[in-house]
Amino acid sequence: MRVVCDRGALLDAVNVVSSVAASRTPKPQLTCVKLSASRDGDAGELTLSATDGEIGLRLRTARVDVQDVGEALVPADKLKQIVAAEDHEPTLTLEAQDRTLHVKGVDASYTLLGYDPGDLPRVPDRSDFGAEGLRTRFDFPSDMLGDMIGMTLFATARETTRYAINGVLMRRRGKTLEMVATDGRRLALARGTVPGAGKDDADVSCIVPTKALSLLQRLVDSEDESVTVAVGDHKALFALGGGEDGAPRAVLSTTLVDGQFPPYEEAIPSDQTVKATFEKDLLHSAVRRAALLTNEESKGVRLAFRGEHRQLELSSHAPEMGEARVNVELKGYDGADVEIGFNPGFITDALRVMHDAEVTMELKDGRHAGLIRSSGNGFLYVVMPVTI
């Protein structure tokens, strides 16, 4: 194999693909990235792929000059460090010989010891979309998917607990795609419309691991294109770009999280009696300021609604530190006065991902969960109160 690569394009690709590779594993091949150079007529392309055994990624770049086709399998983090360090080079030359890879710049050359390229478990490709067991398939605009991931991913559990499942529920029913994440203390739901889907298309629901979704988010963020999603019993595939005839730019495959996602619809309160409307930015700023005087022991901010005066007073109090009071004007208020405590981080997390200028908060009383939604219908957020 001999390939001359645009260094910038190579770095982008190596950065993403190397984050798939496992960091600690008894099988060293899983810490590697595989380079495959191919040529079709005059057009050459380099495919980078890696897998940790559960998630697999295959990424193509055409900004290369393939002089000899071939393959190499080398440790991902070393390759990444080398490509990143050669920052004055416009191009790098990659040459594979047996189990080694030579990376050559103008004034430097590296020899990386690798493995037999055949030792990497197969990383799924476009051809796998036709495979049996992948029952459902649909296309979705990638910018919308990126948005929906952003609206939910933050709400997944950081560590494994009995109170939540480690992944994001992805559920398509007819024309609607829903993504739901919860860590047991809050729940985020994003909703989008699947273009071209019919009411009779088969419903599908699966739990995608957080790692796969954060990778997907990095992949979709870069370009505006379509994502093809295929879901089976135990795995899901995402193909970005390409369409029916062209080969996709990237294919991400992941095993799905086993288990049952808690019935989230039932967690969305339906009998809230208080409804407050805010300018999102005002509320966001107020919560951040009130949170300044919270600490590990007193993580809560108290929200006291005074409907008659259309005022919300946020207050916090940290022992041996002091207290804060911030007033926010409400755009609208309906219901009895209520006081409730929230973890301020949970509120700002949600406000950060909402696009609309206006948000509503619906409450029942100080004991029951609060509901935050955007003026559009695409985002719902349920958050449990804390005792203050």
Next chain:
Amino acid sequence: MGIIPTSQENSRTPSAEAQQLWAKILDTVRADHPTIVRLWFEDLWPQDLDSGSLRVRCNDEFQRDHMERQCGKAFNEAARLASGRLVHVQFLGPNGRAGPSTPPRSARQLAINPDNTFENFVMGPGNRLAHAAAQAVAEEPGKRYNPLFIHGDVGLGKTHLLQAICIRIMSQHPDWVIEYVSCDEFTSQFMEAVQAGRMSDFRHEFRQVDMLVIDDVHFLAKRDRTQEEFFHTFNALYQTNRQIVLSSDAPPEDIPDLEDRLVSRFKWGLVTAVEAPDYETRIAIVQTKARLRGIVLGEGVAEHVAACIDSNIRELEGAITNLQIRAAVDGRPVDLALARETIAAPQREDAQASATMQAVLDAAIAFYGVKLSDLQAKKKTRSIARPRQVVMYLARKHTRHSLEEIGGYLGGRDHTTVMHGAGKVAELITSDPSFAAEIERLEARIAGDARG
């Protein structure tokens, strides 16, 4: 109580976390929703807490279905309050299986209340024959009395007997297909099938069952086409010795506009009546119902309730619910004093409860200058909420309407809201003389109305 049945001993012991959470949830439900609590809740067994779901095992499918349908919301709410997390409670059957998430059959089938067993049926002179016949049918379905036709006024135990038969048969023949529907459901399914051109599906469904149980069959009156279809269903089942059980508010010959051939078929088996319970039976009923809910009745309470309410069992049950709510709200035991305050003897009620709901509403609307639509709306501003509570109080005191009915007049509020509202006003009357005078003026107005 709380003893694990032997069949469950082999199962994984629940985590301490799951057990603690379940205990807290039960306490929360007892405090927040006292009326749904049943004694057998003690026998439910928390299995594990995982992925945000607390799985709780029930002792049979009826309990599971009942918990899912009737108590799911209360338990989920309690789980959240008890844990501070978004925890969901999932109820499993005895084999550890969850109920079907979208039940294709049971969705339109009537819910069977696990309380409605033969063991919990109180027998008295008015229902002895019906009870014996129902038991015979449950022991030997299709052989003894076919069809079994039970008739009587509302709230006298027809549905209890029907469900007791279903529960007994399902425990003895778990593989049997039992179609238990209301007459309305039969009719509307029939109409749907006709419109969708799927009559063969409909026929297959109703004619292939092992037992057909239809509640309130008198609703067949005047529905000629449904009667025709029912006639054929009846024949198909009868000829293959499948048990048919029917209930109605009147004996077959008194159901208006029922075809003669159906009347005669209904009489082929056994036609039996349930009649209003006598005083002793009512006492036993009150005691049984209270025991099922885990309420300890003070001395004389059952006798007082049975003496005050002589109409039907549903009202007895309503009285027990009222007692339970009052006891929970005030934090008092269910003793005779509480029973006397909550449930008035009928004579007293006659003297006082003579006003109509309209008179109460009219008086309040004129006095406070509010609109009826405001009283019925969800608004909670004080200027509306107070008049609304006054209406609750006055309606409680001066009309015969139940808490539920009063709530219905006020935009569908539930009985606890009405109870709370009326209580609030009663409290204010004792603490605020000017408010008491206000109420007196209103009462005078209502009394004036009642006299014409």
